[in-house]
Amino acid sequence: MFSFVVKKQLERARLTELVTPHGAIKGPFFQFVATQAAIRGMLFSEDLEAMKVQIVLANTYHLHLRPGEDVVAEAGGLHGFMNWSGPITTDSGGYQLFSLGAKHDTKEGVKVTEDSVTFRSPLDGSLHTFTPETAIQIQAKLGADIIMPLDVCTPYRVTHEDVLKAVDQTAVWARRCKDEHARLNTPQALYGIVQGSTYPDLRQRSAQQLSELNFFGYSIGGELQERGEKQIESVVRQTTGHLPVHKPRYLMGYGTPEDIVGAVRAGVDHFDCVLPIRNARHGQLFYNLNVEELVRLLKDPERPIVPADLYTRIDIRKSIFASDFSVFSADHPVIQKPYTKAYVHHLMRAEVPSGNRLAVLHNIWFYVRLMEAIRVVIEKEGT
């Protein structure tokens, strides 16, 4: 039902194919984020199909709180609920328990014990508890193809001691998730999530602990860099070196095009990030991908990645009239001309839904083509 192969390699970059019950996915690939079972910005599954989106990511935490996994199950699982027939991943909610906990004061915050994590719903204040087992049970009802274990996600700046705790607890929980998944025996692929922050020894420790459990794939989790810093590639490389070569590698939550290219060079073939969609809604568009530079970067892993050489960002709400570029590509499969620059500008300024939709469509298409371009390079240049 599930399979994964590495078809070609260029340095450490891999051309892969992951087969799921809802179709095959060519990698390296990018998951667009549909946290609450919808891509924000008024997109429909037909739009995603037209843009050749391969897979989307939904979230266990959010869907558990609303509308609840039973409602989703009754609608035919996420595939029926979303009217999306392609592959879907669900994140376990581990990240939310970390990021929401950090935003709360300790009294209102998230309580993590060795056995479970308890939190309050921001929607109605009700108390909820996730255990490794319930995280898997909920995801079984949601019915995504790829599911994630409950993990302990660490922020960027933490002590070695705290990260070690998180690593070991993540490993214990990973085993419990694995056991629960085996017990339920659903047609879903379970990954393990490697923690360890930026400490090489802990990344290694975590990778080895999880490898022993033999997951279908391996995620790289945790905050890897501080704002503005660019060290994704080196941290990721520390981790991929300790992962099984014949399994998918998933860098969770990153990132920019340069992050992705760097991580691909470090051997990652599975990505997700809210960035293209969120930034689109906030008016920032990605465009002008430089394929020649992409080829150079992938062929020479030592070549420094200069974002401005790879692509351009523009804030469409602010400076479209100052730009010489025709931002919306003529070959976009969903956006129909004539959208003049002036009209687009008007839509974005007014912050009307159609303006957001337009921008989101644009950035998704950019990321789809970025990943496609990466695959083409590995196919052509790799062995």
Add this chain to the structure above:
RNA sequence: CCGGGGAUGGCAGAUCGGCUUAUGCAGCGGACUGUAAAUCCGCGAAGGUAGGUUCAACUCCUACUCCCCGGA
């Protein structure tokens, strides 16, 4: 012409005899990385004109100019 009301940043619109004249929109700049984000942060920018009262006036008084409402 008579009576009444009013004039505050680009626009809208509060407050106040002294303290940075709010706030919203628009403008400009920045941010956003397993989505509590169609969000958040920052910046520039105002008292119709002329006098008067007062230690101090955007605020009180007078005149003028202009605008709005009602009536001839």
